[in-house]
Amino acid sequence: MTSLIQPGEAEALLQAAINGELPDERGRFGPFGGRYVPETLVPAFERLEAGVREHLHDPQFQAEYQRELREWVGRPTALTHAPRLSERWGADVWLKREDLAHTGAHKINNAIGQALLAKRLGVERVIAETGAGQHGVASAAACARVGLPCAVYMGAVDIERQAPNVDRMRRLGAEVIAVESGDKTLRAAIDEALRKWVTDPAGIYYLLGSAVGAHPYPYLVRELQSVIGRESREQMIEQAGGLPDAAFACVGGGSNAIGLFYPLLGDDIELIGVEAGGTGSGLGQNAATLATGTPGVLQGSYTMILQDGDGQVQETHSISAGLDYSGVGPEHALLQATGRVRYVAASDGDALAALEELCETEGILTALETSHAYVAAREWAKENPGKRLLIGNSGRGDKDMPTLTKFPVKVRGHASA
Amino acid sequence: MQAHERITAAIRAANEAGRTGLVPFVTAGYPEPKDFIGTLQAVAAVGDVVEVGIPFSDPMADGMTIQRSSFEALQKGVSLAWIFDELEKAGGFDAPLVMMSYLNPLLAFGYEKLADRALETGVCGFIVPDLPFEESEEIRTVLEGRGLGLIQLVTPATPDDRLAMLCDASRGFVYAVTITGITGGDAGLPDDLAGYLDKVSSVAGIPVCAGFGIRAAGDVAAVGAHAAGAIVGSALVEVLERGEDPTGFLNSLR
Numbered sequence: 174m175t176s177l178i179q180p181g182e183a184e185a186l187l188q189a190a191i192n193g194e195l196p197d198e199r200g201r202f203g204p205f206g207g208r209y210v211p212e213t214l215v216p217a218f219e220r221l222e223a224g225v226r227e228h229l230h231d232p233q234f235q236a237e238y239q240r241e242l243r244e245w246v247g248r249p250t251a252l253t254h255a256p257r258l259s260e261r262w263g264a265d266v267w268l269k270r271e272d273l274a275h276t277g278a279h280k281i282n283n284a285i286g287q288a289l290l291a292k293r294l295g296v297e298r299v300i301a302e303t304g305a306g307q308h309g310v311a312s313a314a315a316c317a318r319v320g321l322p323c324a325v326y327m328g329a330v331d332i333e334r335q336a337p338n339v340d341r342m343r344r345l346g347a348e349v350i351a352v353e354s355g356d357k358t359l360r361a362a363i364d365e366a367l368r369k370w371v372t373d374p375a376g377i378y379y380l381l382g383s384a385v386g387a388h389p390y391p392y393l394v395r396e397l398q399s400v401i402g403r404e405s406r407e408q409m410i411e412q413a414g415g416l417p418d419a420a421f422a423c424v425g426g427g428s429n430a431i432g433l434f435y436p437l438l439g440d441d442i443e444l445i446g447v448e449a450g451g452t453g454s455g456l457g458q459n460a461a462t463l464a465t466g467t468p469g470v471l472q473g474s475y476t477m478i479l480q481d482g483d484g485q486v487q488e489t490h491s492i493s494a495g496l497d498y499s500g501v502g503p504e505h506a507l508l509q510a511t512g513r514v515r516y517v518a519a520s521d522g523d524a525l526a527a528l529e530e531l532c533e534t535e536g537i538l539t540a541l542e543t544s545h546a547y548v549a550a551r552e553w554a555k556e557n558p559g560k561r562l563l564i565g566n567s568g569r570g571d572k573d574m575p576t577l578t579k580f581p582v583k584v585r586g587h588a589s590a
Numbered sequence: 591m592q593a594h595e596r597i598t599a600a601i602r603a604a605n606e607a608g609r610t611g612l613v614p615f616v617t618a619g620y621p622e623p624k625d626f627i628g629t630l631q632a633v634a635a636v637g638d639v640v641e642v643g644i645p646f647s648d649p650m651a652d653g654m655t656i657q658r659s660s661f662e663a664l665q666k667g668v669s670l671a672w673i674f675d676e677l678e679k680a681g682g683f684d685a686p687l688v689m690m691s692y693l694n695p696l697l698a699f700g701y702e703k704l705a706d707r708a709l710e711t712g713v714c715g716f717i718v719p720d721l722p723f724e725e726s727e728e729i730r731t732v733l734e735g736r737g738l739g740l741i742q743l744v745t746p747a748t749p750d751d752r753l754a755m756l757c758d759a760s761r762g763f764v765y766a767v768t769i770t771g772i773t774g775g776d777a778g779l780p781d782d783l784a785g786y787l788d789k790v791s792s793v794a795g796i797p798v799c800a801g802f803g804i805r806a807a808g809d810v811a812a813v814g815a816h817a818a819g820a821i822v823g824s825a826l827v828e829v830l831e832r833g834e835d836p837t838g839f840l841n842s843l844r
Contacts, residue, residue: 201723207719209693211651211769212743212756354657355648364650368772371651374747470694470720471648483669483699486647 177204177468179225190507191439195207199314200388203510208387209470214367217374222389224294229396234293241285245318246275248282248499250401252408253566257534264554265415265561266356269405271429271568274537276311278568279401279429281383284311286397288319291378298322301380302366304331304425305494307568308337313347319376323347325368328358331494338572356488359498361471361542380515384502387473390450391431391502398432405563406436413561419443419553422565423545424542425460425496425518427505429567434514435504442563443515446505447549449491450518453542458490461518462501463509476503491575493541495568519548527551528570540568541576592731594739596686597639598763601797601819604638610810611819613799614826614840615641615690617659619668621831626673627680627835634683636840637663639763639799641717641821642677644691646669651719655775655824656773659831670699677711688762690717692723692790693729715739715762723759734761742763746786749826759795766817768802774824779803779812787816810843 178186186203188193195202210218228234233466242248250273255266271279277402284301299321303309309325325342329351332339342349355361363386370379384394395528420437422430424446451459455477456479466477471486479487479499490499508514519527527547531537532558539547543566548562572576593598599610614637619626634640645663649656671693677687689708696704696718707842708714715738721729723742739761744753747770757764766787770777780786783800791798800813801821810820822843830838 207725208722210722211719212722212748213651213745213767215722215752216747216749345764354654355661360648364648367650368653372771374770469697470692472650473720480692480694480698482698483671484646484695485669486694540751 178510186507187511193432194505195504196388196392200392202504202507202549205474205476205506206293206388206391208473209473209475210387211371213371214374217370218387220374224290225389225393228290228293229393234289238286239290241289242282244283246281246285247273248257248400249404249408250261250274252405252412254412255535258531259344261534262551263558264555265413266550267417267561267563268537268566269401269563270566271401271432272537272566273315276307276314277571278307278311278540279398279432280308280311281315282400282432283382283397283428284308284380285318287378287380288312288315288321291321291380291498292319296321296377296378297376298324299378299380300324300326300366300369301382302326302359303382304328304362304497305572306331306335306342307345307495307572309342309349310345312380313342313345317346319404320515324350324368326350326352326362328352328362329354330357331359334575335494335572336575351396356366360472360486367552379473383428384504385426385474385500386432386474391474391504394428395431395435395504398428399435401429401432402434403525405433409563415561416440417442417563418557418560419445420563420565421445421447421546421550423496423542423567424448424463424501424505425498425542426500427502429565431502431504433565434508438513444513445549446514446516448516448518449492449493449496449545449547450520452521452533456487456488459518460491460498462499463516464518465504468506471500474503475502476506477509494546495540495542517549519545523548529583538565538570539566540570541573543567592737593709594737594761596714597688597739598796600686601763601799605797605818609844610814611638611797611799612810612818612843613637613639613641613821615643615821615823616830617643617645617656617663617827618673619645619663619666620659620827621662623663623666623668629830631680632837632838633684636837637685638819640683640685641688641690642673642824644689644695645672646692646695647830649692651772653772653824655774655827659827670695674707674711677713682712686714687712688715688717689713690719693718693721695728696749701729705732705736705738706800709736715741717741717743717765718746719743740767743767744790746770746780753790754793759789760794760796763797763799763819765821766790766800767799768800768804768813771802773802775803779809783791783812784816786811791817807843816826
C-alpha cells in the first residue's frame, strides 16, 4: 500500500492535509481521489464544483448553515463523560453524541448543508442514495426543510431489512425508489442515482451521503461533517480539561470519521478508524476496505476497494448496513498511507457485545455501526491504562431493533430477579 | 498502419462504399461463454468495427440490458484475461475490434500488459466510459505509445471548447453520445440530433460514430445522414439474449 507514496512524500502530504491544502485542484488527496465519471456527467460535476467554490465558504451561506445546525439539527451535540465505562476499561472515556442530532445520526450535518446548497444552485429536485436509511431519512428531512422534492434510491435488499426507515422517508415526503440492479444494496443505489442524474444534470442535485465518490464530494462532505471534530476539540478542552490521547470512529464510507478526525489531524492524538470485520477476513466476509482492500477505481474515485484480482468489485458483509460498502473515502486512503490514522476491523460479534456493554453501563443504545468503534477503543484502553479516550458516537441504535431482536438480551441481574 | 488507424480506415471504407459504418457491441461471453467467438465472428462479418464489452461489477453508465448481460457474464467466469485468450485462439476477425471497459478491470490487468495483449489479439482501441479526459493521461500514454487508440466520448452537453479538445484527443473515431442518459434507453433519438452530429463531425478530423438509443434501420439512417457510423449496443444484446441470429438483425439495420 505505502508503495503508492514515495519514501519521504508521506510527511509532506500529511502536512498538506493538516494545512487544509487537500484535495488539490484535481480533487486528489495525494494519489487518491480524482474524478472518474462518464463524460455525460462531467458538466454536472463541474457545475457542482463551481457551486461549492462559490457558496460553501460564503459568509451568508455559512450563517444560514450554522443557524440550521443550531436551531434545527440541535447542535452543538453533547460531549458525554462515561464514568461507568471508564471504570470498567480503566480509562477516561468521553463520547461525542451525534446520536442526539436531529434524525438520530451525524448524517444530518451533511444533508442539511447540501440541501441548502441545492437550493442556492436553483435545481428542481434532489436525489439521494441510502443504505441503512439514515442518510435517506436525513435527506428527506433536509429537503422538506428547504422545500425541494426528494427521491431516495435504496437497494431492494435494504428496503426489506430497513422497513421502519423506509416509512420515515415517505412520511417526510420523499419518494423511495427500489433498486433492483446489481447487489441491490448501497453500491447499486449509488450507481442508480448516478444513472438518474445523467438524465437531467442541470435540474437534479445529487445529495451524496458519505465522503466518497468523485471530486468534489469527498471534500464537500468532509467540510460539512468537520463540525463534529471542531466541537469535540473545544468540548474536550472545556469539559475534560484537555485533548484526548486517542480518538475512535467507525468507518464505512467514512463521513463521520473524517468529520471527527480532520480537525484533530494536527494534534498529538492517536486516531483510529474502525471498519466492519464482519464474520471473517476472507473476501466477501467483511467490509474492511482499508484493512484488507487494494487500490482501484470505484464510483468515481481512486481509493481502497474490495475487489478480486480481475478488478471486479466484491460484495461485502457486515451486521451494520451503514458500514456495508466495498469502497471508502479517498482521504482515509491517504491518511492510512501516511500512517496518520490507523485502521482496524471489529467483528459482528464484538460489535454486538460492545453495543450491549454501552447500554448496560451508560444507558445509551448506540447504532450497530458505531458499536464497532467501541470494540477498538476498549482494546486500546486495555493496552494503555489511565489514558483519555474520545469516541465518535455517530448514531443511535433505534433503527437496529429489527436486527437486535434476533439476539437475546443477556441477563444482567435485574432488580426484580 | 497503426492499430487505431485500422479503426478509422474501416469506417471510412464503409462510407466510401456508400454505407453508414456499423459498429455493433457485444458483451463478451454473453449469453454463453462457449459461444463468444462464434458470435463475435458472425457480428464481425457484418459490422465494420466491433465493440467487445468487458463485463464489470459496477456498470454505472449502462442501462438494464447491458447491466444484466454484464452480471451474467461475470457469474459465468468471464474475465479480461479469458477474453484475450479466446480472441487469440480465434486468430483474427473480419473487422477491427475495440474494447469497451470500465477503468478498474484495465487497471487491475495492468496497462502495459493490456497493450501487449491487445496487439496480439486484434484489439485496436479502447473505450473507457468512466474515464474522462482529465484522468486519462497515464493509460493514453501507454496505449498511444503502442499505436492503440483511446476513443473519447462527447455528448450534446459538451461545451464547444471541450468538444474541440476531445475530438482532437480521440483516436480511431469520436464516440458521439446521442442522448443525455444511459445506454439502452427507449426515449428515442433527440430532435436536434442532426445539428449536434453535424457540429461534432465538423470539429473532428476522424470519423464520428453515434451511439445510445440506436435500435432500428430508421435510427441508423437518421444518424448516418450526419455521422460516419452508428453504434448498436443494447438492441443487439437483446437479440443475443433471445437466442436470435445476430447476422439477420445486423443486416436489417442496413
